[in-house]
Amino acid sequence: RPYCASHGVGSDEVQRAQKAQSNSVTIFSRIIDRSIPADIIYEDEQCLAFRDVSPQGPVHFLVIPRKPIARISEVTVGDTQLLGHLLVTASHLAQKEGLTQGYRIGKK
Numbered sequence: 001r002p003y004c005a006s007h008g009v010g011s012d013e014v015q016r017a018q019k020a021q022s023n024s025v026t027i028f029s030r031i032i033d034r035s036i037p038a039d040i041i042y043e044d045e046q047c048l049a050f051r052d053v054s055p056q057g058p059v060h061f062l063v064i065p066r067k068p069i070a071r072i073s074e075v076t077v078g079d080t081q082l083l084g085h086l087l088v089t090a091s092h093l094a095q096k097e098g099l100t101q102g103y104r105i106g107k108k
Helices: 012-019 027-032 077-096
Strands: 040-043 047-051 061-065
Touching: 027 047, 027 061, 040 077, 047 077, 061 077
Parallel strands: none
Antiparallel strands: 040 047, 047 061
């Protein structure tokens, strides 16, 4: 079984990630194409940001790329600009949401 330091040996999350396919329909692709509703707070040609339906804090939003990326191991040097754009967008939205004392950026 795969090992993931943050989740322990045999993580189900790791196994799901390994089975993910880039071209499969995901909840994120369905939010992007508007086939399921979301509280969208920002969008541009590269990404979309929306509030989490089950927030883990007073402010909880996700910033996702429009380009499907099933696993971080699939990113290439060609994705450098996109990944930087996601971080800059997250920073801009955090400031707009009043998060001036710091915040966490994670992955889903």
